[in-house]
Amino acid sequence: MATLQYFPAVKPSAIALGTVFNHVASLGILTPVFGDTYHRAQAANSKEEFFKSKEAASAAAAWSSSLLGSGVQCYGVGALINATGTLSYKGAAYLGSLIFFASSAPSFISQVVTERRPLDTIAVGAVARVFETVGLSLFLTWWGTRTNPFD
Template identity: 85%
Template sequence: MATLQYLPPVKPSAIALGTVFNHAASLAVLGPLFGDTYRQAQAANSKEEFFKSKEAATAAASWGSSLVGSAIQAYGVGALINATGTLSYKGAAYLGSLIFMASAAPAIVSQIITEKRPLDTIAVGTVARVFETVGLSMFLTWWGTRTNPFD
């Protein structure tokens, strides 16, 4: 039987702010910065998933699952920061880069080689993923993730 004791603790405020950070990066920063290209990238990345999923019948359900996914991502990044003992921004940037390479890079390579999507759409999607990995790691390092700062 699996127990929760193996999951590293992460400060709840770090999870909450990390969730907000991901949504703010997507909506407030990347949307106006890249405009229609960003909206096209978001639609291209989520359209197939949206129509394949019976559970995503409404926009509210889609937004809610995105919010939960962002919270899980914030916890995961915070837990990795704690588990690796990352304390510096340089270390956070390296950790975020590794997370990016493990999670987003395969899909980006597939979009370039197999799907042959427009490069501007791929570039904007890549910038969004960098914000969600490297940016989130650095933001959480700044905020702090440890439940006990003396750990």
């Protein structure tokens, strides 16, 4: 059985604030889902009818999975910042860029080359992912991630 001692320590306030930061950045991608849901809610005859609808369920699932994913990603970036000993904004920007290129760049290349999606759609996703990686690492460096800064 794995114990928590094997996981790098990250300041809980950094995880909480980073999760909010990251979740707000990812909501830019989910805005069309919530916009559709908002219009369905206005068209519904009652609150009960809306809450039983498929749109409400999908919006709740998207929101909660995005929030959970934001928290896990925030912990991972904070742990990387601590493990690499990153103290400067320049180092945080490099680390965030590496995370971006490792996790998001392949899908953007695929969207351009094979799927031939519109460039404006790809650009919105890319900007959101840059905020979620580079912006998050800069934010966490600013806030601080170490539980004991003298370690």
